[in-house]
Amino acid sequence: MCTSEKEATAALEARAVSKGYGAIKALSRVSFSVEKSTIFGLIGPDGGGKTTLIRAFVSLLTLDEGELYFQGRRVNKSADFVRSHVGYMPQRFSLYQDLSVEENLRFFGRLFGVERRDLEKRIQRLYEFSGLGSFTKRRAGALSGGMKQKLALSCMLVHAPEIIILDEPTFGVDPVSRNDFWAILTSLRDEGTTILVSTAYMDEAYLCDMVGLMFGGKLLAVDEPNRLKSYYEVPLYRAEGAKAHQIYRFLDESGLCDQCNLFGDGVHFTLKKAEDSKHIETLIQSTSYTVDNIVRIEPGIEDLFLLLMETKGSYT
Numbered sequence: 191m192c193t194s195e196k197e198a199t200a201a202l203e204a205r206a207v208s209k210g211y212g213a214i215k216a217l218s219r220v221s222f223s224v225e226k227s228t229i230f231g232l233i234g235p236d237g238g239g240k241t242t243l244i245r246a247f248v249s250l251l252t253l254d255e256g257e258l259y260f261q262g263r264r265v266n267k268s269a270d271f272v273r274s275h276v277g278y279m280p281q282r283f284s285l286y287q288d289l290s291v292e293e294n295l296r297f298f299g300r301l302f303g304v305e306r307r308d309l310e311k312r313i314q315r316l317y318e319f320s321g322l323g324s325f326t327k328r329r330a331g332a333l334s335g336g337m338k339q340k341l342a343l344s345c346m347l348v349h350a351p352e353i354i355i356l357d358e359p360t361f362g363v364d365p366v367s368r369n370d371f372w373a374i375l376t377s378l379r380d381e382g383t384t385i386l387v388s389t390a391y392m393d394e395a396y397l398c399d400m401v402g403l404m405f406g407g408k409l410l411a412v413d414e415p416n417r418l419k420s421y422y423e424v425p426l427y428r429a430e431g432a433k434a435h436q437i438y439r440f441l442d443e444s445g446l447c448d449q450c451n452l453f454g455d456g457v458h459f460t461l462k463k464a465e466d467s468k469h470i471e472t473l474i475q476s477t478s479y480t481v482d483n484i485v486r487i488e489p490g491i492e493d494l495f496l497l498l499m500e501t502k503g504s505y506t
């Protein structure tokens with residue numbers, strides 16, 4: 191598909207958007223597009239610019255430069271379209287804590303102007319989706335963190351938006367509820383919804399169709415999650431030992447490594463010269479540091495982040 195066709199079908203698009211807060215560049219010429227019925231994940235550590243980008247998409251802040259589009263319409267000129275076709279779940283979605291699950295859903299249904307008959311059907315459907323059907327009378331304030339997030343998502347879905355935008359919806363949610371939440375997102379995507387979701391949990395990248403890795407206000411890479419590992423052009427190794435920090439220090443100061451990062455009880459590294467892989471273990475053993483094992487590994491998203499932060503993160 192040529193670029194112009196892609197642009198025409200994109201459900202969301204950012205074109206060279208920038209936003210600064212004084213000296214802080216929260217967004218630096220960020221461009222990407224999200225195809226219809228796909229999940230696009232904005233992945234990155236806190237402060238990377240994810241919230242700023244999301245808030246600009248839902249017209250909660252104005253950009254210094256660049257343009258945002260929903261299905262080819264300029265965001266800031268399409269308030270009606272956004273209201274009826276886009277759902278937004280901020281980091282702190284305001285549920286009514288004293289209202290029950292059902293009352294919250296009805297409240298948001300009325301707020302979005304959903305007709306009574308449609309609302310009943312949608313609420314039943316959302317119960318099936320979310321598993322909240324057994325808790326309809328429970329006060330929102332008495333739900334677990336994971337259930338609260340499912341209720342917030344359901345309230346946002348009550349007007350059946352075609353595009354949904356979620357800012358770190360699984361933050362602080364336990365792993366089981368995170369899985370449930372992503373299962374709901376996947377079902378929505380399969381039914382045709384376009385989803386832009388941000389997260390600081392790197393493992394969630396693999397649940398997206400496309401990811402944008404964000405750091406320092408820049409998109410360091412946009413790709414399918416499984417293609418990101420090909421960014422590593424040289425083998426990546428992991429050295430494990432009881433005192434990983436000592437192995438790290440040794441490797442980092444040895445001058446032999448391009449990349450060298452401490453990951454829990456192991457060190458991930460690449461070598462400047464491929465032939466050094468034959469004797470790196472002996473070299474470490476010859477010091478007073480004990481290395482139990484050195485293995486070649488597939489790079490994970492965290493490794494990629496560190497690589498891209500080093501190679502691209504400081505561009506202006």
Ligand SMILES: Nc1ncnc2c1ncn2[C@@H]1O[C@H](COP(=O)(O)OP(=O)(O)OP(=O)(O)O)[C@@H](O)[C@H]1O
Pocket residue numbers: 211214215216234235236237238239240241242243358
């Ligand atoms: N209103 C503001 N005033 C000043 N600086 C801001 C403002 N909003 C965001 N920033 C700064 O812009 C940068 C990007 O912040 P942003 O909230 O977009 O990142 P994030 O990736 O969403 O992280 P988080 O998960 O912490 O919100 C950060 O350095 C942040 O401190």
